[in-house]
Amino acid sequence: MPLNRRKFILNHAALATALLPLGATVRAKAVYASGLSEVFKDDFFLGTAISNKTLSGSDPAMFKLIAQEFNTITAENAMKWQSIHPDHERWDWRLADRFVKFGHEANMLMIGHTLIWHKQTPPTVFFKSRKKQDALISRDLLRKRLRLHVQTVIDRYKRQIALWDVVNEAVTDKGRWRESHWYDIMGEEFLEQAFRAAREADPSAHLMYNDFNMEKRQKQRFVIHILNTLRKRGVTVDGVGLQCHVSLAADAPSIDALEAAIINFAKAGLRVHITELDVDVLPNAWKYKGLHIDDLPIDSDPLDPYKNGLPARIEQQLAERYQALFELFIKHRDKIARVSLWGTSDDESWKNDRPVIGRTNHPLLFDTQKRSKKAYDAIYKLKDKRAP
């Protein structure tokens, strides 16, 4: 599906009036008169993820901020299998409907995230018995369940959502199929079945494969290989999502590695989407994955150094990292359809709880008070650099 900008003309003022209770204000200190998405309006769509907290209505100011700054939205959790289809006969559309309502009223480009993933999928999808999770169901039954899920979700939203993350994270960094219940039961066929089901449900949809660490060469090659194989079998994948959960360090990953990934995927005939951008400013703590910061067997302070705010020096580094990333995205605007942040303000980022729970990260463009950060300014100012 071509991404037709005219279909998504924004009307932020109307949205703010329609959605927000009287008196709700954004406490942003330095939000510019026209939002960040305006800066990139001739380059790519600019998006963010909406949390369940926001969709549940407990943070109305967040809707206003998102409508002001972005023109694209992804549901951070609300459209995943576990949320939307918690049991075989049970569908829970409440938060997903709220997402679509907001997107429709704000004239946002909406991304359906995500149809098939090994995470956030109820175990009952894969096992014969609810109690005994040892016997997996048959390939035929799982194929039926996959088709029913994919087609029911797309059918419900296809008038509003035209872009779907159909399959998420099916490949390891070493360039092999990821071991998952999907793969254990159906083998590689699950990828093809997911894209076939999605294509049947909406022939004109823009269908994507989404994964992290896509700059790693083995992973990149394997993803291109499996998507090419699908194409030869008559199943078209339109786009590829580079999640881009990056770190502050300039080599994690390097701009060069990301650039090569963008170029290689584009050469393979795929539209590139930057789907979940954020910049981790904390020290690597994967060794303690899943533990709470208060329960570490070591002094936790060095692993959680910015509890009381980001020092000016790190704030500046964060701005420079974001600037370098956006300069790269602009350079390849002919290949990139969209850049989405994975959240709007630091307090709601998944990075506060991963890999270690309860740390204070600062990975996004707005701080915990919804004030724009230096990183925001650095990106916004690219507008001046690009003026004729």
Ligand code: G3I
């Ligand atoms: O809502 C419950 C809350 O009621 C409960 O008290 C709390 C206790 O653990 O959990 C809350 O749910 C958490 C949910 O986020 C909402 O905050 C889940 O435990 C937690 O697992 C879930 O994490 C999400 C993660 O996907 C799951 O793998 C993150 O929010 C979400 O940002 C993250 O997003 C993924 C993308 O979909 C795919 N790419 C990677 C990306 C980051 O992991």
